[in-house]
Amino acid sequence: xxxxxxxxxxxxxxxxxxxxxxxxxxxxxxxxxxxxxxxxxxxxxxxxxxxxxxxxxxxxxxxxxxxxxxxxxxxxxxxxxxxxxxxxxxxxxxxxxxxxxxxxxxxxxxxxxxxxxxxxxxxxxxxxxxxxxxxxxxxxxxxxxxxxxxxxxxxxxxxxxxxxxxxxxxxxxxxxxxxxxx
Numbered sequence: 001x002x003x004x005x006x007x008x009x010x011x012x013x014x015x016x017x018x019x020x021x022x023x024x025x026x027x028x029x030x031x032x033x034x035x036x037x038x039x040x041x042x043x044x045x046x047x048x049x050x051x052x053x054x055x056x057x058x059x060x061x062x063x064x065x066x067x068x069x070x071x072x073x074x075x076x077x078x079x080x081x082x083x084x085x086x087x088x089x090x091x092x093x094x095x096x097x098x099x100x101x102x103x104x105x106x107x108x109x110x111x112x113x114x115x116x117x118x119x120x121x122x123x124x125x126x127x128x129x130x131x132x133x134x135x136x137x138x139x140x141x142x143x144x145x146x147x148x149x150x151x152x153x154x155x156x157x158x159x160x161x162x163x164x165x166x167x168x169x170x171x172x173x174x175x176x177x178x179x180x181x182x
Contacts, residue, residue, distance in 0.1 A: 100119070100129075100130060100132070100181050101117070103154070103156065103181075104117065104132070104134070107147065107150040107151060107154060108136075108147065108150075109138075109143050109146040109147055109150065110143075111138060111139040111140065111143040112136060112137060112138040112139065112143050112144070112147055113136055113137055114134060114135070114136040115135045115136050115137060115174075116133075116134070116135040116136075117132065117133070117134055117135075118132070118133040118134075119131075119132055120132075120133070129181050129182060130180065130181045131178065131179075131180055132178065132179055132180070132181055133176070133177075133178050134176065134177050134178065134179070135174070135175070135176045136174075136175055137172070137173070137174055137175075138173045138175060139171065139172065139173075140170065140171055140173070141167060141169070141170050141171075141173060143173075144166060144167075144173050144175055148160065148162060148177075151177075151179060155182075156181055156182050157179045157180065157181060157182075158179065158180050158182060159178075159179055159180045160177065160178075160179045161177060161178045161179065162175070162177050163176060163177075
């Protein structure tokens with residue numbers, strides 16, 4: 001087929017054809033985006049409905065759970081937890097003297113024994129657990145000296161005080177001493 005139109009008309013036809021193609025593509029792209037927008041809007045509406053439905057279900061379950069009996073039980077549990085926490089705190093602050101008694105018994109040399117032991121608890125802010133006042137009997141001064149060495153060598157005991165009157169008798173020594181347990 002031979003096109004006998006002048007070049008100006010040929011150019012106008014090409015321009016018109018390009019315009020139509022651009023218009024058709026523009027309409028198709030616009031329809032695509034409108035369709036995509038409608039699909040996303042419907043998904044959004046569906047999900048919003050589902051979320052609201054779940055919230056209503058949760059509120060209904062909350063109303064069932066929050067019965068007066070459940071509220072009273074919850075308050076009782078909270079009260080018991082506070083009591084248990086207080087007891088735990090109290091027991092954590094307790095200092096166990098039995099371990100200290102075992103340690104003191106372990107440092108007594110053969111030929112000596114305790115007649116009286118007194119524990120005074122730590123006042124707040126001090127760096128020791130107990131002040132121990134100790135009375136006892138040793139067969140000889142050498143045994144008493146061994147007791148003194150044992151206490152001084154023990155890292156848990158500090159500030160040992162033997163009164164000078166303990167060292168007067170060479171045999172059958174009744175002694176007293178004080179020290180601190182860390």
